Each structure stands twice: as structure tokens, then as C-alpha cells.
Amino acid sequence: MSSLLRIYLIRGLIAIAWSIGFAAVHDSLTATSVILLIAYPVVDVVASLFDVREDPGTPARRLQVFNTALSALTAVGLGLAAIGGVGAVLFVFGLWAIVSGAAQLTVAIRRRGPELGRQWPMLVAGALSVIAGLTYLPAAVGDDPDLTALIMYTAAGGAFFVIQAATLAWKRRRRTRVTQA
Template sequence: MNTTAAPPVSTSERSSLIRLYLTRGVLAIAWAIAFAASHDTLDAIAVTLLVVYPLIDAVSSLLDQLAVPDGSERRLIALNGIVSAVIAVALGFAGTVGNAAAVLGVFGSWAVLSGAAQLIVGLARRGPTLGKQWPTLISGGLSFLVGATYIAQTTADSPSLDVLAIYATGGGIFFIAQAALLAWKHTRR
């Protein structure tokens, strides 16, 4: 149980987060569908999609950090956006050289880092006005664990990128669930 009082949340901040989470969820699922259909070879389309996914996270982080008051949560969200932008470049490089293990390793590292950030932000936002953040907490924890698994899979004989579409689908579902939970909490108030 959270015994600290959550900072007051404005209606515009809550509405902004609902829109952001919903949009992010839909984009993640759309990305997963596109990547699942095109990743058999690391051609220009697949590499472009690999770069786009963390860029979606970087832009989402920028929008998210603009919607919250200044503080440690805002700085962590901004740092996550910077890490996502750097990962986009690294994925572009790994994809361009056509090395699935390198792509999986970079993606796994990003999943670990962004999952940890998501857990911390979810804990900071888990007050009653922001819907307890259970989908965000679960998603962050799973991202951390799955990312570690992806890193371990880089040593396999033939690592598969199929798992990335599954990862994005799961993330999208959790973002949509968080948006729905926030909207439900908003209507109850």
C-alpha cells in the first residue's frame, strides 16, 4: 500500500497520459504486425522498422516528460527517451550489418533499461489518481526479464527475431490497458 500522498494530478495531465498510452499501445501493435510480416530478412523495411520502434518510445518519452511536473520522475522519463534514441541508432547499425544476434542483443539491452525505467515511473505514479499503474508495473517487470532473456539468446546457434513482434504486442496491450485503467479512474472521479 502506498502510504505517501501522491502529488495532485490535473485533468489535462491525466487526459494527456490516457491519449499517450492509448496511442503508444496502438502503434506498438501496428509495429508488431508490420515487423512480423517483414523481418525474415534484415532488408531495408525490417531495419527501418527496427529503428522506428525505439523512436516511438523516444517521442513518447518526450511527450510524457512534458506532461509531468519537474522532478526525478520527469528526468528519468527524459533519460529513457535519450536511451531509446541511442538504441534506435544502434539497432539501425546492427540491422544494416545483417546480424540477428546483434539486433537481439541491442533490443534486449534496451528492453532491460526501458523496463527498469518503466518500473520506477510506475512506482512513482501508483497513487490512486493515476490508477495504481499495475499494467505499467507488470509491463516494466516483464520487459526487464524478457530483455535479459533476449541478451542470453544472442549466443544461440540461430537467434530468432520473431520474439520482437511478440514483445511489441505485449507492450502495446499493457499500454492500452493502462490507458483504459486511467480513463476508468477518471470517470469514477
């Protein structure tokens, strides 16, 4: 559980930092904003690989492997979409948010055991990811697509990962107190 706690915490803090950095450059598709856009799913790839390593032989593992491949494809897709403009980037990000959110939701449901907690922050984050992705698709093909929504999306996602890490830390501390008593 401590490895998963670290993965959640680091992943969450990176997402929050990314949202702050992206807020400074999101107005246009410059080299910096495109690099950040590509980097975001790459962070997900790395975190998912660590998560897969810590979660051998469980039903959630297959979904994490799927999410790793999906995020890697998304990084490539975002790089290519940047050539097509903001709408194309928002569309690819939206598709990724929908599918990865559904996977995150499913992993959280499968991890809802006594050791890993109720996973409510991950359940909420997965559901919100699907909803956000569904809103990005029509916005992407609208008259004035904008990447501003990605800032709140990534900051909120990061916050939910940090909250899940705090929940795991609390459960760990509580279990330690019970076994010492």
C-alpha cells in the same frame, strides 16, 4: 491525466500495429525490417518527450528524460547492429528492453498515486520487459538467433499501454461521477 491517457493509448496502439507490420518482415534484415526496428525506439522517444512535457517537476520526469535519451541511442544502435546481423540486433534490443523496462518499472512505482491509479499494467510491462531482455541476450549469441520474439514483446507492451489508458479513463469517469453526485 487526459494527456497521459492519450499518450498511453496512442503509444500502445502504435506498438500493436508495429508488431503486426514486423511480423510480416521479421524473417530477415531487409531495408523494411531495419526501418521498422529503428522506428520502434523512435516511437518511444516521441512518446517519452510528450510524457516528459506532461510530467514537469516530478521524480518520474528524470527517468523519462533518461529513457528518451536511451531510446534515441537504441535507434542508432539498432541501425548499426543491423550491419552485424540478427544476433547483434537481438542483443541491442535485449539491452534496451532490460534498461528501459527497469526505468518503466521505476516510473510506474513513482506514479502509483490516487490520481494516476495503481499503475499495475505499467509495473507488469516494465518487469516483463526486463525479463524478456534477459532472455534475448543469450538467444542473441546462440546458434540461431531469431527476431520472432520481438513481435510478442511489442504486442504485449502495446497491450499493457492500452490497458493502462483504459484504467486511467475508468478512474477519470469514476471520479467525475463522484464529484457530480
